[in-house]
Amino acid sequence: MTRIIADISVSLDGFVTGPDPSPDNGLGTGGDRLGARRSALDAGLVDALTLHLAPVVLGAGTPLSTGGAPRTLVQRSVISTSTATHLTYDVSR
Template structure:
């Protein structure tokens, strides 16, 4: 079964970026500290990255995050989703209007302009197609940013939530949840590595 999985790194005080995020400063002031586990040479953390890429049948991101990763200082062959990994999935971007041009034109981009529900449906359907092509289940992954994931969780569009809890206090920045409705989750897994605690929940 194709699941919708939200996967994001968050600080101990609940922020997914530091203050002042934007092009050239994608994770905000001090935000790179969140992702020490991503750039670590720790074998367990590298395994988590590999497994995350392998399970990604299609990936959804918001427009602000797209503008950062497609910007001049964004993703490259060395840094980016799937870089040096098992492959690069198709990407969907939730936006009010498609960009006039795309720097990372070698990647498969689809721009969804009809709202969050349609975007999640599109990424799930594409992941189902990839599952059929590969002969095993892969996931529809929501990679962020925080507003997209928070809104999708609040709207009940997510099956599984994976949080990489970084031992960092940012003080301010982009919060993961704003005005979330009260609800209980089922904790499925906890893995402690050198640079983060990795938590998996189901709804």
Template sequence: MTRIVADISVSLDGFVTGPDPGPDNGLGTGGEALHTWAFSDDPDDRRLLREGTARSGAVVLGRRLFDIVDGPNGWDDETGYGASEVGKPAFVVVTSAPPAAVRLADLDWTFVTTGLPDAVTAARQRAEAASSDRGEDLDVVIMGGGATVGSAVATGLVDALTLHLAPVVLGAGTPLFTGGTPRTLVQRTVTVTSTATHLTYDVC
């Protein structure tokens, strides 16, 4: 069964970037600390990253994040989806208009201009096809940015939420949640490593 999983790193004070994020500074000032876990040598960090990348049948991201990862300082052969795992699932981008060109042309990109629900539907179709091809259940992973993940949770599109809680207080930046419909979460797993606390919840 294909699940819709929102997966994102967040600071102790609820930010998914530091202050002043932009195309050349995607995580904002100090935001690199959010992803220390993804590049650590801690065996549990490595396992969680490897498992999460492997289960990704399709990935949803917003246009701002796409512009960062496809930009000149974005993903490359050594760092991509899943950090050093460099996974290559199908990618579905929510945008008002497709880009004129794509730098990472070897990746499978779909651009959806009719909103997040339609993007999730398209990603589910891609993940289900990948599941059939591989003979195992794969998920749709909503990787960000913060507004995309927050909106997906608020509008009830998400089955599970995985947070990588980094031991940093950023003070400002892009908040993960800014209000919206209350949601009940059921805690499923907690893994504490040297660099983060990894939390998984079912979203009711």
């Protein structure tokens, strides 16, 4: 069976883009310090989630989750570096 793994950077306040993302500025203002936004989590398609927690507060932008069905995350690993904390979870359905 295929496992879907989401791998994304997120700010300390939960945003995956900065404010005002657009086609010409896909990650929004300040979002270049993060990564892109995968909506598969809200759709319930993700089996594992790896978050790269960046030490930045954006204050606004695109949230990691927009309030889909509640999900239970089971922590699998935590790796801390000087630039981010890398968290891996299994996602229960």
